[in-house]
Amino acid sequence: MSESETIHGGTLVAELLVKHDVPFLFTLCGGHISPIFVAAKEHGIRVVDVRHEATAVFAADAVSRLSNTVGVAAVTAGPGVTNTVTAVKNAQMAQSPVVILGGAAATLLQGRGALQDIDQMALMKPHVKWAAAVDRVRDVVPTLEKAFAVAQSGVPGPVFVELPVDLLYPESVVRELYADNKSKGTSLRARVLNWYLDRHVNKLFEDAWQRRAGAPQPPSIPAYTPAQVEQTLSHLRQAQRPVLVISSQAMLDATHAHALQEAVLHLGIPTYLSGMARGLLGLHPLHMRHKRTKALKEADLILLAGVPCDFRLGYGRSLSRKATLVSVNRSKEDLTKNCSPDLAVHGDAGAFFRALAGRWEGDPAQWSAWYDTLEARNDARDQEIVEQAAVETDYVNPLSLCRQLEDVIGDDSVIIGDGGDFVATASYIVRPRGPLSWLDPGPFGTLGSGAGFALGAKLVRPDAEVWLLYGDGSAGYTIAEFDTFTRHKIPIIAV
Secondary structure (H helix, E strand, O other): OOHHHHOOHHHHHHHHHHHOOOOEEEEEOOHHHHHHHHHHHHOOOEEEEOOOHHHHHHHHHHHHHHOOOOEEEEEOOOHHHHOOHHHHHHHHHHOOOEEEEEEEOOOOOOOOOOOOOOOHHHHHHHHOOEEEEOOOHHHHHHHHHHHHHHHHOOOOOEEEEEEEHHHOOOHHHHHHHHHHOOOOOOOHHHHHHHHHHHHHHHHHHOOOOOOOOOOOOOOOOOOOOHHHHHHHHHHHHHOOOEEEEEOHHHHOOHHHHHHHHHHHHHHOOOEEEOHHHOOOOOOOOOEOOOOHHHHHHHOOEEEEEOOOOOHHHHHHOOOOOOOEEEEEEOOHHHHOOOOOOOEEEEOOHHHHHHHHHHHOOOOHHHHHHHHHHHHHHHHHHHHHHHHHHOOOOOOOOHHHHHHHHHHHOOOOEEEEEEOOHHHHHHHOOOOOOOOOOEEOOOOOOOOOOHHHHHHHHHHHOOOOEEEEEEOHHHHHHHOOHHHHHHHOOOOOEEO
16 A cells, blocks of 8 residues: 555644644544544544634634643634634744644635635734745744744744645545546647646655655744853842742743742742732742732832733833833843833743852842832732622622632632623632642633633643633623533633
8 A cells, every 4th residue: 555545634733733733633624634633643633613713713822822732723714714713813922832833724715615625824814923835745843843933933823824634645546536526528628628627736745755754843932141140140130129030931931931930939029910920939938919010110120031021011101211121032032112221131030030040149138128118018909808808799800700710719720811891800819739730811801711721730730629710791602611621621710
């Protein structure tokens, strides 16, 4: 049996996913991409089918955030692709490395009114780091290799690869498909048509199996300099009121999350956490949860770890103009967005602050008065919450509910926030217990991400409690995914 009869384009995809240590493939099944499912299952990749394509991308996003693997979703052509757009944009703004594999009409039928045929590239390009349409089987592997490298390099983000149906099925099946469209006549026109069809299918499969998946290309990540570490140490030694703000981007290297925790505790700087960084310090008192804006206005040194000065920092207005500002970010644009740092470090924030801690020999006691001030404010706000939670209301008091959740959520847990007001309340009452234990949409603020996040989180951390905190509006988007949880025996707790 020839190689073309034993493998197909779906096999090439599955082999590459294995090489990149992808454990799960999220999807809503469709005929255009069925060979990918078959090959993935044969290669030991768990195929998880959901009720909406957006959930597949959200689940892949969660896997990428909680592990050092790229999350992968495969969706069928046309509406399968269009249904992912909100989740793809969410991943772009959250800087999550995700690969979306999109099916497409046969290469020869695109633009001719084929089933589910639209210009998918025009739709996806504005919302991804990179998009590519493959038109020959031999290009499947190199295109996907580039996709994985691009997704993880620099500022991570989603990428889209379009795989037409006639590149994925076995060569014999595709040749039969094209043969069925041949003319039975003998006229010049018929002979030209048949020659063209033969030529087209020969090009599709020319050198098809010569390029197989190899070792992954290492991502390219901007690097800080030792001089920048020394400059920051100098600022830190002189500071009387330092504040450290850490956000999601500092958590991109999931394997070093606990090392970052140790680094921040060693530095001893009063720290505010947001996004994926919630839970980085567990329940340690160094984590200041309230009155961040007031602290930033009074600080004389502000350290931003992967934090852009967007709406979450008042477009830069939340920062004291008198403070020395050190910003570390993988994005050159975000380094200076709405602010002018005294030291702009273009590099990975997690790696930078681990290096900073390795060189720090100062005594956090020099900031004890500042710490006591911030802690007193923190405690005062906590007391306000206790009093507000005790107020009798006509319906459920959300503060009271969140305080009760705080009492029962386990130490080994992942908390998913999906909603607006309710989740905003939960974010300052319910405390994640450790690094990589909080997931929310990020700056796009998307409702409906929760079920996919919970699905991905439970697969990555099967022994953890996964709590899905729903707002009433957001629950409506993905309530059908409880069928997915049941079919795949994935236990989560939803409130």
